[in-house]
Amino acid sequence: MPKVIIVGSGVAATAAALEFADQGIKPLMIDVGLQPGDDEVVEKNFYDYAQENDTFDLLIGKSYDGLYNVVNAGKAVPAKLAAPQFRFVTRDAENLSPRMEERFSSIQSFAKGGLANAWGAGLYEYNDDDLAGFPIKHAELAPFYSKLAREIGISGTDDDLTPFWGDVSYLHPPLKLSKNAQILVDHYRRKRSRLNRQGFFLGRPRLGVLTQEHNGRPACAYDNLEFWSTRLLSIYSPRFTLDRLIKEGKLDYKSGYVVQSWQHDDNEIKVQAITLTDNSPVAFTCDKLVVAAGAINSAKIALASRHDTTTRLGLMDNGAYQIPFFLMPRIGAELERDAFGLTQLNVVYESAELNQRLQASILEITGPARAEFFSYFPLAARSSIKLIKYFLPSMMVMQLFLPEFKNCADLSLAENGSLVIKGREKRTDRKLLRRIVRFLGKLGGVTHPALIVDVKYGHSIHYAGTLPMSADPQSPYQCDAAGQLHGEENVYVVDGAIFPALPAKNYSFTMMANAMRISRHIAASIRS
Numbered sequence: 001m002p003k004v005i006i007v008g009s010g011v012a013a014t015a016a017a018l019e020f021a022d023q024g025i026k027p028l029m030i031d032v033g034l035q036p037g038d039d040e041v042v043e044k045n046f047y048d049y050a051q052e053n054d055t056f057d058l059l060i061g062k063s064y065d066g067l068y069n070v071v072n073a074g075k076a077v078p079a080k081l082a083a084p085q086f087r088f089v090t091r092d093a094e095n096l097s098p099r100m101e102e103r104f105s106s107i108q109s110f111a112k113g114g115l116a117n118a119w120g121a122g123l124y125e126y127n128d129d130d131l132a133g134f135p136i137k138h139a140e141l142a143p144f145y146s147k148l149a150r151e152i153g154i155s156g157t158d159d160d161l162t163p164f165w166g167d168v169s170y171l172h173p174p175l176k177l178s179k180n181a182q183i184l185v186d187h188y189r190r191k192r193s194r195l196n197r198q199g200f201f202l203g204r205p206r207l208g209v210l211t212q213e214h215n216g217r218p219a220c221a222y223d224n225l226e227f228w229s230t231r232l233l234s235i236y237s238p239r240f241t242l243d244r245l246i247k248e249g250k251l252d253y254k255s256g257y258v259v260q261s262w263q264h265d266d267n268e269i270k271v272q273a274i275t276l277t278d279n280s281p282v283a284f285t286c287d288k289l290v291v292a293a294g295a296i297n298s299a300k301i302a303l304a305s306r307h308d309t310t311t312r313l314g315l316m317d318n319g320a321y322q323i324p325f326f327l328m329p330r331i332g333a334e335l336e337r338d339a340f341g342l343t344q345l346n347v348v349y350e351s352a353e354l355n356q357r358l359q360a361s362i363l364e365i366t367g368p369a370r371a372e373f374f375s376y377f378p379l380a381a382r383s384s385i386k387l388i389k390y391f392l393p394s395m396m397v398m399q400l401f402l403p404e405f406k407n408c409a410d411l412s413l414a415e416n417g418s419l420v421i422k423g424r425e426k427r428t429d430r431k432l433l434r435r436i437v438r439f440l441g442k443l444g445g446v447t448h449p450a451l452i453v454d455v456k457y458g459h460s461i462h463y464a465g466t467l468p469m470s471a472d473p474q475s476p477y478q479c480d481a482a483g484q485l486h487g488e489e490n491v492y493v494v495d496g497a498i499f500p501a502l503p504a505k506n507y508s509f510t511m512m513a514n515a516m517r518i519s520r521h522i523a524a525s526i527r528s
Contacts, residue, residue, distance in 0.1 A: 002028040002252065003526055005271055005286040007259045007301070009033065010114025012495035013292035014238035015512035016519040018151065019144075021250035023523035029242075030284060032096060032110035032276060033255025036088050036117070036230040046224035046367075047337045058228055060084065077107055078459065079368045080118045083227050089117045096258055097297055097419065104315075104409045104423030105458040106296055112255065113239040114294065115461060116508070120342050121208035121235055122361065123154050123509035125166035129357070130503040133405070135471035135481040136514070138166075144513035146170055152236045153214035154206055160196070161203030164348050164357075164505075173211045174204045175220060178339035178364045180396050183327050185345070187443040199350040200439050205343045205361065206509075208236035215240075222338040227367040257282065261305040262289055262491065269490060288490045288522050292515065295497040296411065296419065299466035302477060302485065302493075303413040313477055314407030315421065316465035316502045320455040323398040323436065325445035330394035341367025347398070349439075354432065359504040360400040365392070396445070400436060401460065402429075404502040408457050411466055423457045462507055464499035483518035494518050 004020060004027040006013050013029065020027045042049050042058070049055070060066040061084025068087065069076040080086055093108040109115040125145050128138050149170035156171040177185065188195065188202045195202075210219045220234040233240075245251035257273040264270075271284040291298045299313050347360040409423040430449070437447055470478045473486040483492040494515035496507060 001268070002026070002284075002286050004028070004288045004290060004522065005030060005269075005284055006290045006292055007031075007271070008114065008291070008293040008297075008495070009112050009238065009242060009253075010109070010292065010294060010495065011116050011238055011508050012511050012515040013290075014113070014241050015144075015148065015515040016290050016292060016494050017245055017251050018148075018241055019516040019519035020523060021245055021248075022147075023520060025523050025526060026250055026252060027290070028252045028254065028284065028286065030257050030259055030271065030273060031112060031253065031255050032258055033112040033253075034088050034091055034110055035112050036085065039085050039230055041231070042223075042225055042229055044223065045221075045337060046228060047335075058084070061087075078118075078461075080227050081107065085228060085230050086118045088230075089115060097300065098417075099419040099421060100414065101421045101458075102423060103425065103457065104317075104421045105456050106421060106463070107458065107461050108294065108296065110258075112242065113237050116238050117230065119508070120361070120363075120506075122343060122506040123148075123152065123206050123208050124164075124505045125513075126503065126505065126507075126510040127164070127166060130505055130510075133501045134499075135469050136517070140517055141510065141513040142167070144516040145509065147516065148509065148512055151215070151241060152208045153210045153217070155209055155211045156206040157204050159203035160192070160201045161346055161348060164201070165203075165206055171206070172214070175207065175209060175211055175340045175344075176222070178344055178366070179333075179336055180327055180330060180339075180364065180394070181344035181362065183329070184362065184396075184443045184445070191442055195439070195442065198439075199352060201348045201350075202443075203346055205346045207343060209340070209342075210234045210236075220340060222340060224337065224339070224341050224366050226341040259293065259301060261301055263305065264489075288526065289492065290519070290522070291485075291491065291493045291497075292495045294495055295463035295466050295499075296421075298493055298495055298497040299411055299477075300413060300419055302467060304417070306476070309413050309415050311477065312410040312412045313466045314468075315409040315411045315463065316404045316407055316499070317409070317457050318404050318460040318462045318502050318504060319402040319408070319426065319457070320460045321398075321400045321433065321436075322453040322455055323400060323433075323440070323447055324395060324451050325398065325440050325447035326391060326394045327396070327444055328394065328446060329444075332390045333393045335393045336364075336366055339364050339366045341365070344396070347439075349436070351432070351435075356403050357504060358400060358402055358432075359506075360398050360436075363397045363399060365395055365397060398436070398440065401462075401504040401506075403504045404462075404464075407465060426454065426457055428454050462496070462502055464496040464502050464507065467493050467497040468500035469498045470500065482521045483514075492518055492522060 065084040345362040
């Protein structure tokens with residue numbers, strides 16, 4: 001019988017497994033574990049490949065997966081998840097965990113490595129300001145940030161965002177800037193003092209993307225394949241760590257199982273699951289259970305374990321806006337073929353009016369298919385296609401995230417076992433958006449409020465707060481500072497479910513560090 005069972009294989013589950021391995025404990029990981037199919041192998045720059053080959057299978061796919069957002073307009077997913085190669089990430093999610101949703105559109109994954117198979121790889125430390133309301137401090141997470149950086153390889157640099165991002169000692173050099181991003185940086189440098197006084201700071205992101213060889217993985221080749229290949233080793237995936245631990249005999253990994261619930265049996269915990277092949281029941285037994293199925297499904301398992309169809313749990317997701325903008329000198333220029341097609345820059349905005357700290361990512365768009373931007377151009381189809389050709393080289397997109405300190409939705413379990421998620425109405429902050437538009441203008445970017453997309457709740461994919469940590473847990477659906485669910489001895493939660501608040505900052509790095517912190521605590525209790 002394993003001492004520890006981990007449910008799930010996303011970033012939190014993987015970080016927990018890594019720490020258990022370092023503590024000399026071999027956990028059993030139970031997972032559905034969907035994996036990528038046989039991708040079309042592309043060993044050169046995407047644009048060179050496209051000139052020489054028919055790209056229908058690459059862009060659309062034999063099963064027409066690339067048309068997902070066209071066919072399912074009401075359930076559209078981010079562009080990368082709609083690409084044929086990445087459809088496995090969310091495959092069968094609605095069947096494996098049925099959901100009834102109002103004013104909320106969740107995106108779930110049952111793939112090996114979870115949603116991080118298609119993430120933007122942003123990895124940012126939380127400082128003590130970010131951890132306000134948490135029963136822990138940055139100092140408790142710091143050693144795990146460093147350990148994770150050695151495992152992952154994180155690019156970045158020391159700049160105006162260092163006070164917000166934290167330690168620079170473990171960083172690899174930053175990715176090279178695209179021509180568009182360099183224009184923004186040049187404008188910022190000229191107006192830096194004034195912009196800083198207004199609360200705006202611009203700098204380089206912290207990304208799990210290599211700029212030099214690390215742990216046998218190559219550096220980024222700037223080949224524009226971020227959306228079209230699951231074989232890119234320069235962008236970190238939890239699968240890399242899981243595969244290494246499995247190969248080294250430090251992790252027992254069992255895929256093909258959907259965990260339903262747990263129950264206590266004397267001094268043991270029995271984990272109830274069904275097989276993916278025929279839905280037959282199966283049970284696994286352990287001393288300590290670590291739940292890391294994602295904030296939504298971890299909550300579902302907790303409710304099902306108590307046969308609770310009356311409690312409504314809170315659910316958080318960062319509010320967000322997508323703001324496309326154009327750099328006028330680049331209109332009509334040749335599309336840059338060797339830029340990194342994801343986050344180029346970050347912005348931190350300390351809003352005195354809102355008394356909040358906002359964060360934004362500025363993305364280059366050389367990676368997605370041009371059809372993704374067709375709806376931004378309101379002319380007839382033929383004219384829009386021509387405009388895209390000339391305007392796309394000048395276009396970038398800002399993804400602006402707002403902090404979330406209260407629930408934006410409620411989650412409950414229906415009698416039939418489905419999840420019910422009811423979101424609250426989302427209000428557009430037009431005054432804030434006008435301020436952001438003016439800021440972009442000072443960097444040379446031109447946009448219009450009509451182009452701004454108010455991202456629906458659920459599409460930030462920063463789910464949290466369903467089983468929150470507290471220094472003094474009272475509810476049966478709260479966890480203590482060590483991640484143990486109140487009233488459930490030896491049941492621990494380590495994913496975003498235990499975050500009691502969501503700063504605007506991407507939470508993946510902190511989720512991983514916190515999972516390691518809790519796992520070390522569990523390991524110490526096992527040894528004692």
